[in-house]
Amino acid sequence: MPKVVHAPCRVLILAAVKLAVPTETIPGERRVALVPEVVARLAPTGVEVAVQSGAGTAAGFPDAAYRDKGATVASLADALQGADLVAKVQPPTPEEVASWPEGVSMVGFLQPGTHSATVEALAARRATVYSLDLLPRISRAQSMDALSSQATVSGYRAVLDAAELLPKFFPLLMTAAGTVPPAKVLVIGAGVAGLQAIATARRLGAQVRAYDVRAAAKEEVESLGATFVELPLETQEGSGGYAREQSEDFLARQRELLGREVAASDVLITTAAIPGRKAPVIVTRAMIEQMEPGAAVVDMAADGGGNCEPTEAGRDVVVGEGVVVRGMSNPPSSMPAHASFLYARNIANFLGLIVSDGNLSPDFDDEVVAGTCVVRAGEVVNAAAREALGLPPLPAATPAPTAPAAPAGNDQEKPQ
Numbered sequence: 001m002p003k004v005v006h007a008p009c010r011v012l013i014l015a016a017v018k019l020a021v022p023t024e025t026i027p028g029e030r031r032v033a034l035v036p037e038v039v040a041r042l043a044p045t046g047v048e049v050a051v052q053s054g055a056g057t058a059a060g061f062p063d064a065a066y067r068d069k070g071a072t073v074a075s076l077a078d079a080l081q082g083a084d085l086v087a088k089v090q091p092p093t094p095e096e097v098a099s100w101p102e103g104v105s106m107v108g109f110l111q112p113g114t115h116s117a118t119v120e121a122l123a124a125r126r127a128t129v130y131s132l133d134l135l136p137r138i139s140r141a142q143s144m145d146a147l148s149s150q151a152t153v154s155g156y157r158a159v160l161d162a163a164e165l166l167p168k169f170f171p172l173l174m175t176a177a178g179t180v181p182p183a184k185v186l187v188i189g190a191g192v193a194g195l196q197a198i199a200t201a202r203r204l205g206a207q208v209r210a211y212d213v214r215a216a217a218k219e220e221v222e223s224l225g226a227t228f229v230e231l232p233l234e235t236q237e238g239s240g241g242y243a244r245e246q247s248e249d250f251l252a253r254q255r256e257l258l259g260r261e262v263a264a265s266d267v268l269i270t271t272a273a274i275p276g277r278k279a280p281v282i283v284t285r286a287m288i289e290q291m292e293p294g295a296a297v298v299d300m301a302a303d304g305g306g307n308c309e310p311t312e313a314g315r316d317v318v319v320g321e322g323v324v325v326r327g328m329s330n331p332p333s334s335m336p337a338h339a340s341f342l343y344a345r346n347i348a349n350f351l352g353l354i355v356s357d358g359n360l361s362p363d364f365d366d367e368v369v370a371g372t373c374v375v376r377a378g379e380v381v382n383a384a385a386r387e388a389l390g391l392p393p394l395p396a397a398t399p400a401p402t403a404p405a406a407p408a409g410n411d412q413e414k415p416q
């Protein structure tokens with residue numbers, strides 16, 4: 001039975017969609033899927049939000065802030081009671097899913113290829129699941145692109161970590177006592193996170209160089225005022241604007257050519273990832289040993305195995321004569337307020353596609369909805385998830401989305 005609610009903007013609406021926001025349970029995860037500001041934005045669209053008490057605390061959003069914006073704050077069981085939708089950041093565990101309502105929908109990062117038990121549990125609940133890490137990276141979907149929004153946070157944070165580790169200034173300083181040269185920063189991997197790292201290091205006044213295996217990255221790097229490192233290697237472009245997986249021969253030649261660039265840097269930031277695969281090892285221990293004592297390395301690919309040989313996720317490792325290698329683990333969680341703010345906006349924009357007049361009404365002919373859907377009313381429809389579960393491929397006529405489609409730009413800021 002639809003409930004009559006008063007939205008903060010005092011519009012009388014029939015709210016038919018109940019959205020539950022549980023507390024994230026993965027250790028160290030401080031983000032929350034929805035922030036109070038977005039609760040208020042959703043109310044006029046007929047989405048009534050129930051937040052688990054304490055869900056936003058670690059991100060800086062107390063229960064009272066949600067209540068002020070019109071959300072219900074309740075125990076987990078009460079928040080989930082009668083929920084039509086659940087919003088999450090991290091993939092839920094199968095145990096969490098077991099207490100969700102039958103037939104519920106979910107929006108969040110599911111990483112279905114590596115979370116088969118959760119996919120199975122969601123299918124058993126006859127759920128419909130949208131995984132934002134599968135969102136087609138087309139222009140129309142940019143406002144929902146949670147991978148990009150979170151990568152932006154990571155790139156910014158990586159530079160702050162490097163600046164904290166480095167026993168030197170980033171900017172050129174001309175003082176009465178003498179002139180301090182700017183720090184030399186090398187960024188390997190110039191996707192969304194790498195470009196944000198470049199922009200942030202430039203703002204701090206460092207001299208920045210960057211390298212990527214995709215030819216298109218050169219123009220983007222230069223537009224941010226950094227120098228693109230050209231190596232005599234073939235480009236490694238795969239489908240959808242991503243890098244393809246590189247051969248060991250290519251990586252060996254790349255390491256040899258990058259050695260001098262790494263040795264000449266005060267700071268090395270690595271961001272190179274291949275979607276769905278282990279991160280390529282681009283920088284060896286021997287290369288890092290050639291850096292000056294006190295140099296700082298921040299590896300943003302640590303959770304995917306790391307781009308640097310000595311990297312350990314979530315730890316600082318000292319290499320050679322005092323070079324610190326930081327393996328960033330879950331970097332967006334270290335800036336949970338703005339990471340959650342951007343993520344919540346991505347969720348709200350996605351809900352614009354599947355909620356209409358207070359009803360859940362997804363259009364599975366829409367490539368963004370279909371491309372993101374992993375489980376539909378209990379049927380696993382994502383090809384990679386089916387393969388991981390040992391299920392046969394669906395007939396061609398049924399949408400069976402795989403990788404994100406071709407990108408059409410990105411949401412990086414450009415220099416003024």
Ligand SMILES: NC(=O)c1ccc[n+]([C@@H]2O[C@H](COP(=O)([O-])OP(=O)(O)OC[C@H]3O[C@@H](n4cnc5c(N)ncnc54)[C@H](O)[C@@H]3O)[C@@H](O)[C@H]2O)c1
Pocket residue numbers: 137138139141142145147148151188189190191192193194211212213214216217240241242243246254271272273274275280282406407408409410411
């Ligand atoms: N909505 C959109 O249109 C949209 C949104 C986001 C990103 N994009 C584009 O998608 C592409 C991938 O971006 P991403 O941030 O998701 O990338 P990513 O996180 O998959 O990888 C980070 C970067 O590492 C690079 N890389 C991989 N192996 C490397 C190696 N051995 N050496 C050096 N660099 C290596 C990749 O080329 C990429 O630029 C980019 O072209 C980006 O501009 C488009």
